[in-house]
Amino acid sequence: MVLPALAFFTFFGAVPLVGVVILSMTDWPGFGALRGAGLSNWSSILQSSVMWHSLMLTFLVMGLTIVIQTPLALLLGVFTAGHQRYRAFLAVLYFLPLLLSAAAISAAYKALLDPNFGLAAGLGVPWLKQNWLGDPTLALGVVLFALAWQYIPFHTLIYQGGVRQIPRSLYEAASIDGAGTVRQFINITLPQLKYTIITSVTLMVVGSLTAFDLIYVLTGGGPGDSTRILALDMYKRGFQANQMGPASVVATILVVLGLCLALLLQRLGGKDASASQQEGL
Amino acid sequence: MTTITSRGRGRGRHHVNLPAGIAGWVWLAVIVLPLYWILITSFKPQASYFTSNPLIPPTQPTFDNYRLVIENDFDRYFVNSVIVTVCAVIPAVLLSFMAAFAIVRGNSRFLRFSSRFLLLGLAIPLQATIIPLYLIIIRLHLYDTLLALILPSIAFSIPLSVLVLANFLRDVPNELFESMRLDGTSEWGTVWRLAFPLTRPAIATVLIYQGLVVWNGFLLPLVLTQSPNLRLLPLAIWSFQGQYSVNIPAVLAAVCLTTLPILVLYVIGRRQLVSGLSAGFGK
Numbered sequence A: 001m002v003l004p005a006l007a008f009f010t011f012f013g014a015v016p017l018v019g020v021v022i023l024s025m026t027d028w029p030g031f032g033a034l035r036g037a038g039l040s041n042w043s044s045i046l047q048s049s050v051m052w053h054s055l056m057l058t059f060l061v062m063g064l065t066i067v068i069q070t071p072l073a074l075l076l077g078v079f080t081a082g083h084q085r086y087r088a089f090l091a092v093l094y095f096l097p098l099l100l101s102a103a104a105i106s107a108a109y110k111a112l113l114d115p116n117f118g119l120a121a122g123l124g125v126p127w128l129k130q131n132w133l134g135d136p137t138l139a140l141g142v143v144l145f146a147l148a149w150q151y152i153p154f155h156t157l158i159y160q161g162g163v164r165q166i167p168r169s170l171y172e173a174a175s176i177d178g179a180g181t182v183r184q185f186i187n188i189t190l191p192q193l194k195y196t197i198i199t200s201v202t203l204m205v206v207g208s209l210t211a212f213d214l215i216y217v218l219t220g221g222g223p224g225d226s227t228r229i230l231a232l233d234m235y236k237r238g239f240q241a242n243q244m245g246p247a248s249v250v251a252t253i254l255v256v257l258g259l260c261l262a263l264l265l266q267r268l269g270g271k272d273a274s275a276s277q278q279e280g281l
Numbered sequence B: 001m002t003t004i005t006s007r008g009r010g011r012g013r014h015h016v017n018l019p020a021g022i023a024g025w026v027w028l029a030v031i032v033l034p035l036y037w038i039l040i041t042s043f044k045p046q047a048s049y050f051t052s053n054p055l056i057p058p059t060q061p062t063f064d065n066y067r068l069v070i071e072n073d074f075d076r077y078f079v080n081s082v083i084v085t086v087c088a089v090i091p092a093v094l095l096s097f098m099a100a101f102a103i104v105r106g107n108s109r110f111l112r113f114s115s116r117f118l119l120l121g122l123a124i125p126l127q128a129t130i131i132p133l134y135l136i137i138i139r140l141h142l143y144d145t146l147l148a149l150i151l152p153s154i155a156f157s158i159p160l161s162v163l164v165l166a167n168f169l170r171d172v173p174n175e176l177f178e179s180m181r182l183d184g185t186s187e188w189g190t191v192w193r194l195a196f197p198l199t200r201p202a203i204a205t206v207l208i209y210q211g212l213v214v215w216n217g218f219l220l221p222l223v224l225t226q227s228p229n230l231r232l233l234p235l236a237i238w239s240f241q242g243q244y245s246v247n248i249p250a251v252l253a254a255v256c257l258t259t260l261p262i263l264v265l266y267v268i269g270r271r272q273l274v275s276g277l278s279a280g281f282g283k
Helices: A003-023 A040-046 A049-081 A085-094 A102-113 A119-123 A136-164 A168-176 A181-192 A194-210 A213-218 A230-240 A244-268 A270-279 B002-013 B018-041 B064-105 B109-123 B126-139 B147-169 B174-182 B187-198 B200-216 B219-224 B233-243 B248-268 B270-278
Strands: none
Touching: A003 A244, A003 B064, A003 B109, A003 B126, A003 B147, A040 A244, A049 A085, A049 A136, A049 A194, A049 A230, A049 A244, A049 B018, A085 A136, A085 B018, A102 A119, A102 A136, A102 A213, A102 B018, A102 B200, A102 B233, A102 B248, A136 A194, A136 A213, A136 B018, A168 A181, A181 A194, A194 A230, A194 A244, A194 B126, A213 A230, A213 B233, A230 A244, A230 B126, A244 B109, A244 B126, B018 B248, B064 B109, B064 B147, B064 B187, B064 B200, B064 B233, B064 B248, B109 B147, B126 B147, B126 B219, B147 B200, B147 B219, B174 B187, B187 B200, B200 B248, B200 B270, B219 B233, B233 B248, B248 B270
């Protein structure tokens, strides 16, 4: 009974995964026949300054995403895990961005930030009236903000679930000992959430490797190459410049990077995490 | 004196946490203000949009923007999105359920290998396989069809669905399966008459989560289809914005219209949706 699922996953998941390595050693413009190219794509990509720029940018986006989103999502998760009425009400609204597609979010932010037609023009606040998506630094800031706006709700949800599984008795014991809210947060909540934090950070890492939709619609990787992270580098080389070989090299780098980072984070979580992962299936 | 301190402490325990409360309302503004602006602007006539205060609702709301969006074939894109989502998610969940059942109930070396193998799909960014997938779809002569979107979507949904369903099935007491077997029910009968009804909450969760993923997907339609009449909604928003970039109320009407079905779902089944989104991750 496992066979149909296995067949589907093999054919459209595992085979392409091997295919990406094979294609990285061929020349293929996206139509017609494939021709072997040996390692020439690899040497040209590894010497491509654009690819290295994209790689560094990917790490930058990844790092800043973790630094911005983790504390906010963690605090919001603790906040929404509380059983007060108003918090339950706020949580309903906090999760709204989860419903929108990345394309819809980007389209809306693009409209909102348009210097001539957007919010700034209407409000007449000079500070807001900047060329948000035309300036390399500002554009990267907008991308990070939009990513945070889209994904913090999801991570909040993960942390909310994590917090609710912490035994109440730990807090009761601590408050008998006279520990205040802050002490309880540092001494109980944070250590108890260790695996939740690892899960959430892992998802952020893999997510920033593949954050394609939002950035593609918002900036298209621009201005210049200032928001061209690896996933966009792959897409542009493959489907805009019709060089599937070099694009597959970038894709292979993405896959290897994703696997290594995910494994590293699991290792960080120690034996317990990997054991429970395997228990999962 | 003692009563005062003990009352103070008691209040602390009941979590009247003022800074957290204030921060909570600030974050609400960050989330809701853009949404509010999207919603009210989508009802503004294009002419008065430039002269009105952007944060004040329109005095004379209009549906013209929505009419323009629908006239631009969004009804067709809606149907496309429904077809792809339904045809991808239902088979994906059925196949995942069967696989999860086999993995939980069986104990052969092949099954253990299968579950490891499927777990691999969770660790790998599947979007990075888009180029070989494109080649496969072309060679199957499926390029520029809805089936080209459905088949990979099924495959991409399987790893997480199997994980969530297997976790749930593992909690079904063995005695139930035993008594079915003693009653002479076949394995196949046990799957559909016992396991399936018992797993219904987890199945709803997975259906909703994967439905949202497929409904909002962008990369597969972008790469694997070409004809305007095969667009799904996210792709349609993107090309609509390319065409009407100056008509901001219309772009925002398109955003609202494509989110509406999911919003309805959120209102009806919020609990299922939220638990769906945290399933498998909120450990």
